Amino acid sequence: MPQTALNRRFSVAPMMAWTDRHCRMFHRTMTSQSVLYTEMVTTGALIYGDRDRYLSYNDGEHPVALQLGGSNPKELAECAKMAEDYGYDEVNLNVGCPSDRVQNNMIGACLMAHPTIVRDCLVEMQQAVGIPITVKHRLGIDDLDSDEHLHGFISTVKESGCKTFIIHARKAILDGLSPKDNRDIPPLQYERAYAIKQLNPELEVILNGGIKTLETSLEHLKYIDGVMVGREAYHNPYMLIDVDTVIYGNAPKDVLTRAQVLEAYFPYIEQQLSNGVALNHILRHLLGLFHGERGGKQFRRVISENAHKPGAGIDVLQLALEKLT
Numbered sequence: 278m279p280q281t282a283l284n285r286r287f288s289v290a291p292m293m294a295w296t297d298r299h300c301r302m303f304h305r306t307m308t309s310q311s312v313l314y315t316e317m318v319t320t321g322a323l324i325y326g327d328r329d330r331y332l333s334y335n336d337g338e339h340p341v342a343l344q345l346g347g348s349n350p351k352e353l354a355e356c357a358k359m360a361e362d363y364g365y366d367e368v369n370l371n372v373g374c375p376s377d378r379v380q381n382n383m384i385g386a387c388l389m390a391h392p393t394i395v396r397d398c399l400v401e402m403q404q405a406v407g408i409p410i411t412v413k414h415r416l417g418i419d420d421l422d423s424d425e426h427l428h429g430f431i432s433t434v435k436e437s438g439c440k441t442f443i444i445h446a447r448k449a450i451l452d453g454l455s456p457k458d459n460r461d462i463p464p465l466q467y468e469r470a471y472a473i474k475q476l477n478p479e480l481e482v483i484l485n486g487g488i489k490t491l492e493t494s495l496e497h498l499k500y501i502d503g504v505m506v507g508r509e510a511y512h513n514p515y516m517l518i519d520v521d522t523v524i525y526g527n528a529p530k531d532v533l534t535r536a537q538v539l540e541a542y543f544p545y546i547e548q549q550l551s552n553g554v555a556l557n558h559i560l561r562h563l564l565g566l567f568h569g570e571r572g573g574k575q576f577r578r579v580i581s582e583n584a585h586k587p588g589a590g591i592d593v594l595q596l597a598l599e600k601l602t
Contacts, residue, residue, distance in 0.1 A: 283340050283366055283409060285441065285483055287494065287524040288312035289517075290507035291344040291369070291413075299549070300562040301338045304510070306541045307517040307533070310525045312340045317371045319384060320347035323356045332363045335545075342367035344413070346374065348383040348394055350401035361406040368406065370398060372414035375449040375459040386449040389418045392433035399437035411441035413485070415449045416469055422448040424469065431473055435480065443483040443505055444470040460508070471500040491516065491523045498524075512565045535566055539598070547591060556593060557584035567601060575600035 289296065289304055291314035301313045318331045334341060343360040345368060347353045357368045372395055374385030388395050395412065402410045412434060416427055431442065447463040454462060465487045474482040484497050485505035494504045504524075510517060515535055521527040533541065546559055560580050567573035579597035583589055 283312060283342075284310060284525070285312050285481065285503040285505075286310075286498070287503065287520050288342075288483065288505045289314060289510045290485055290505045291315060291317055291371070292507055292511060293317060293374075295511050295562070297558075297562075298334045298338065299554075299559045300511070301341065302335050302545050303542055303562050304514060304517055305337055306538050307514065308520040310340075310521050310527070311517065312342055312367070313338055314342045314344055314369065317344045317346045317374060318356075319382070320345060320349065320352040320356045321382075323359055324352060328359060332359060332365075334363075334365075337545075340366045342369050342411070344369045344371050346371045346384040348388060348391075348398060350398045353398050354401040354405035357402040357408075357410065358405045361408050365408065367409045367411060368402060369411045369413055369443070370395070370402070372412055373445050373449065374456070375415075375418075375451055375454070376456045386415050386418050387451060389415055389430060389449070390421055392430045395430075396434050396437045399434065399439045403438055409441065410439060411443060412439055413443040413445065415445050415447060416466060417448040418451055419448075424472075427469065427473070428476065431477060431480075435477065440479070441481040441483065442473065443485055444473065446470045446484060446486040467497065474501050491519055494524060511562075513568045514562075514565055515568065535570065536598070536601070539563070539566065539594070543591070543594075546594065550590060555585075556589040556591075560584045560594065570601070572601035 288311055293316050296314060296316050304313060322331055343365045345353060345356055360368045371385055372388045399410055399412060416422060446465050446467050446469065449459050450463055467484065470482065470484050482501045483503040483505050484501045488494055488504055488506050489509045497504050518532055522529050549559055550556065564577045564580060567576050576597045579600060580593065583593045
């Protein structure tokens with residue numbers, strides 16, 4: 278059973294090279310209720326690699342979900358069981374990543390063309406564990422982007438019993454666009470995600486793509502069950518400070534300032550440094566904390582120029598903070 282009850286009204290998206298355990302602990306200093314997702318981990322990395330490296334996390338991250346990449350039902354089931362044994366609260370199947378590297382291994386958005394494979398993967402995963410199994414996908418790929426194809430994909434995949442569909446409300450163009458361009462160039466089509474909820478009221482539908490503010494999130498929540506924010510939460514993390522009150526309706530409390538958020542994160546930084554973690558691996562996730570604030574550029578510069586140096590310690594962060602006064 279999951280260690281933490283999941284309320285996906287707001288979540289922070291899985292983002293490769295960004296949402297590692299240090300990033301997730303930083304985000305957790307600002308929101309206790311958002312669901313946090315790991316970077317995508319492939320089944321091969323877990324089965325043949327150092328699974329502890331990929332699956333270890335901090336107890337304070339809950340509720341936390343592992344995103345898996347793969348297309349072999351047995352392997353995905355094996356890895357979902359690993360995630361459950363490690364205490365993750367959810368496992369999510371990636372059917373949205375457009376990179377060439379994962380396409381060649383039948384991972385990610387290319388699976389939009391193979392809904393029966395996605396269905397069979399989800400069936401095996403759900404049979405292997407007691408925690409929720411969810412799927413994250415696009416509106417379509419290349420020429421397979423009609424409403425007919427999308428609704429057919431949903432209809433087939435939901436036969437698995439999966440109840441939660443996280444929809445990145447763009448198509449992916451696998452032939453000709455880089456992963457970066459696929460996050461910007463294909464137009465957002467939120468109404469098509471809304472329609473999935475209208476046609477499938479029994480499903481939990483989460484909207485992802487281009488969401489930048491909590492006010493916009495509330496507008497989307499009139500039509501769907503939850504929102505997932507990606508790059509904005511990373512580049513401007515202080516937006517998370519009001520999630521628990523604005524999105525979840527918690528009683529208002531004294532809001533931490535940006536500096537107080539950093540102070541709340543200090544013990545974690547010191548603990549990780551004592552465990553031999555390099556300072557830049559932690560502080561790179563903090564660069565956007567003072568986004569748009571006086572001294573913010575100087576704060577970022579001090580960290581960028583010093584955190585990577587051998588033996589860099591907490592004094593680098595203290596020096597960066599001085600630039601804000």
